[in-house]
C-alpha cells in the first residue's frame with residue numbers, strides 16, 4: 287500500500303450522478319476545453335489569431351465551433367474558453383442550408399415520445415469520441431434515467447450516432463447502417479472529425495464529414511465533445527434539452 | 534513488398550547496424566533480443582504512404598498474413614464469417630474474418646485499415662507542434678504515450694535538451710492514462726464476462742480519472758497539454774497536491790473493487806484458461822506489454838530501456854505465467870497499483886524549474902531519432918526524421934500492431950463465445966493500428 291493510504295471509502299458508496307439537464311454542467315463535468323473559445327471582447331479578431339488556429343476555425347467574424355479542435359493555441363492570442371459548453375447545433379456554419387436545415391432537425395423524433403435507442407457507429411475515430419459517447423451510460427451520467435439507451439442493432443435504433451472522420455472503407459457500412467434504421471430516425475455527427483474531418487480534414491482517402499454520406503440532424507462540436515454535450519444532443523432530439531432561464 | 538495499403542520496408546534507410554546496437558537490450562532471455570530488435574520493428578512498421586483516391590484498402594493486419602493462410606484450412610462444413618467493421622462487441626471500426634465449422638474457431642484474422650487517417654503521411658512537412666496535434670489523435674486513449682514517444686524521438690533527432698519538469702509532466706500524463714486504460718479494460722472484461730459485481734463503480738472510477746485529467750490539464754484526454762508551443766499547462770504544486778489527494782481516493786476505491794472482483798468465482802472461472810498464449814508463442818509472435826508479461830516474460834520499457842524520469846524511479850514488474858485472459862487482467866490490476874507507486878515517486882522527486890535533461894544521442898545520426906515508451910498496452914516505438922523543425926518522415930509501431938498476431942493465435946481453437954473478453958483482455962486498439 288502506498289503513502290496515499292486508504293481513506294476508508296467504500297466501493298459501494300453512492301456515486302454522484304450529474305443533475306444535468308436540470309442544472310448546468312459542473313466544472314468537474316466540463317473542464318475548460320469543454321467550453322467554446324471566445325475572442326477577447328470588444329476588439330476585432332486579429333489576423334494573428336486567424337493564423338494561429340491550426341484548423342482554420344477562426345475567421346475575422348468569429349469562431350467556427352464545428353471546426354475547433356480545442357487545441358488552445360488561441361489562448362496566446364487573448365482568446366478564452368469562456369463560452370458555454372459547446373452544445374449541439376442543427377447546422378454547420380459553412381453549410382447553413384445543408385441537408386439538415388431543410389429536413390427540420392429534431393422535429394421528427396419529438397413525436398417518438400420518451401425513450402431513445404442509440405446505435406453508435408465509428409467511421410474513423412481516434413477512439414476518444416467513442417469512449418466519451420459510451421461514458422454517458424456510466425453512473426456519473428446515467429443516461430438511462432433520461433430514457434436513453436444504447437442498442438446493438440440498427441433495427442432497434444432511433445438514432446445513428448456517428449463518431450470519426452469517414453474513411454472510404456466506411457462509406458458503405460455507414461450507409462447500410464443508416465438504411466437499416468427504421469424511420470423516423472435521426473443522425474448525430476459527434477465530434478470535429480465527424481462534422482468535417484477535424485484535425486484530419488484534407489488527408490488523403492477521407493471524406494470531409496458524415497453529412498457527405500447520410501443526412502445529419504445534429505452536429506456536436508468538440509474534440510472530443512464531453513459527455514454532457516452528447517447527452518444534450520440526444521435530449522434535443524426528444525425536446526428535453528436544458529433551456530437556460532432567460533436573464 | 535506492398536500488400537494493399539500496408540508496405541513492408543525493403544531498406545533505403547541509414548545504416549541499420551548502429552540502430553541495432555542501440556536497441557539491442559540487455560535481455561535476460563536470449564529470445565528477447567531477437568523479439569525486440571530493430572529488424573523486427575522494421576518488418577512490421579507502417580511506412581508513411583498516402584493512399585490513392587480510393588482510400589486505404591482494408592487488409593489483414595501485418596503479421597496476420599501467415600495466420601490468414603493457416604485459416605484457409607478447408608474441411609467438411611467449415612466456413613468463414615466476417616465480423617465487423619460495425620459490430621456490437623467491438624466499439625471501433627475493424628473486422629475479423631472468423632474461420633469456423635460451427636462453434637470452434639479454427640482461425641481468426643484481424644483486418645485493419647478501416648480507420649486509417651494516414652497520419653504518418655499527413656504530418657510530413659508540418660512543424661513539430663502541428664504534427665503533434667495529429668499524433669495525439671492517432672489514439673485518443675493512448676495520447677500521452679504517443680506524444681511522449683513522438684517528442685522524445687524529435688528531441689533525440691535534434692539533440693535538443695529538455696526541461697526535466699517537462700519529462701515529469703509527460704510521465705505523470707502517461708501514468709494517469711495507464712490507470713485509466715487499465716481500469717477501463719478491467720471493466721470491459723468484467724462486462725463481457727457478464728460480471729456485474731462492481732462493474733458500474735469500475736466504470737465510474739474511469740470517469741473520475743478522466744475528470745482528474747480534465748481538471749489538471751484542461752482537457753479530459755490531455756490533448757495539447759504536452760505539446761510545445763501549445764498552452765503552458767504546467768503542473769503547479771497546488772495541482773500536485775490535488776492530484777495526490779484524488780489518487781488516494783482512486784487507490785482506495787480501486788483496491789476495494791479489485792478484491793470484490795477477484796472474490797467472484799464466476800468471474801475468475803470464466804477467464805481462467807481462456808485465450809491462452811504460451812511464453813513461446815508470446816515471444817515468437819512479437820507480443821508486447823501486459824500481454825507479454827502475462828505470459829511469463831518480464832519486459833517493460835520503463836525498466837529495461839528506461840528514459841528519464843524512469844531511470845530514477847523504482848518500477849515494479851507485475852508478472853504472471855499462465856498467459857490466459859485472467860493472467861492479462863491480473864497483470865493490469867497489479868500495474869494499477871504499481872503506477873500509483875510511480876506517481877508517488879514523481880511527486881516526491883519533482884524537479885526544480887531550471888533543471889535540464891540532455892536528449893539522448895540519436896543512434897541513427899543527427900536528424901533522425903528513435904524513441905520507445907511503455908504505453909498502457911505495451912512497447913510503442915517512434916522513428917522520426919526532422920529537418921529545420923519540420924517533420925521529414927514519421928513512422929511508428931504501436932503496441933496494438935505488435936499484439937494482433939498474439940490475439941489471433943490465442944483464439945485458435947477457442948469457442949466464439951469467448952471472443953469478447955478474450956479481445957478485451959488484450960487491450961487492442963484499431964485506431965493506433967491503422968494510424
Ligand code: SF4
Pocket residue numbers: 323338339340341342343344349353354355356357358359360361365
Ligand atoms: S482552440 Fe484551437 S482549434 Fe479552437 S479556435 Fe482556438 S486555435 Fe482554433
Ligand code: SF4
Pocket residue numbers: 410411412413414415449450451476477478479480484485508509510511670673
Ligand atoms: S473529433 Fe477529436 S476526439 Fe473525436 S475522433 Fe476526432 S480527433 Fe478523436
